[in-house]
Amino acid sequence: KAGVTQTPRYLIKTRGQQVTLSCSPISGHRSVSWYQQTPGQGLQFLFEYFSETQRNKGNFPGRFSGRQFSNSRSEMNVSTLELGDSALYLCASSLLPGTVNTEAFFGQGTRLTVV
């Protein structure tokens, strides 16, 4: 069974640009969550999608957005990039909505560097 696939693995963007990251969940999983990992703040929840609907959103500015398609694949978008957006962006999929009582499977992440 294929795991969670994130593309691209590495990305370099310039301040002010926008970026789109992609996540393909495990087959059959309809919940996709996104996390940002930085050395200073650690792992922080961005948002969760289930059946194409955003269920929860973390404490991030509106420049961070996402969507989920009917095949459960998800994309997240960051507009007007800032240097502080440099991070590892992780996607996690799970069978059930919410992450309270379910196991989440993480991808390897997309390393975004903003210069």
Add this chain to the structure above:
Amino acid sequence: DAKTTQPNSMESNEEEPVHLPCNHSTISGTDYIHWYRQLPSQGPEYVIHGLTSNVNNRMASLAIAEDRKSSTLILHRATLRDAAVYYCVEGGADGLTFGKGTHLIIQP
């Protein structure tokens, strides 16, 4: 800010048990306690989770205090492959809230 507190690092010997502690001072009654671990250049990997009772699976055991203010992840017989950063996590309405993690070092 992380809601859980963990030691920054711990060291153990191969083939010995390891007890990784975590404090959950503000955990709500409905939040589950999860543990994940992360190897360099990889995403976090699920280890175990529970609500109130102690839990066992093929990877580890989770001991949860009666007042749920602390938990302990137990690796029964550590191997070199268990060297990783172990995150104590609270699962609630705001998704998974990760602690800062404990860097576990295994000595051969």
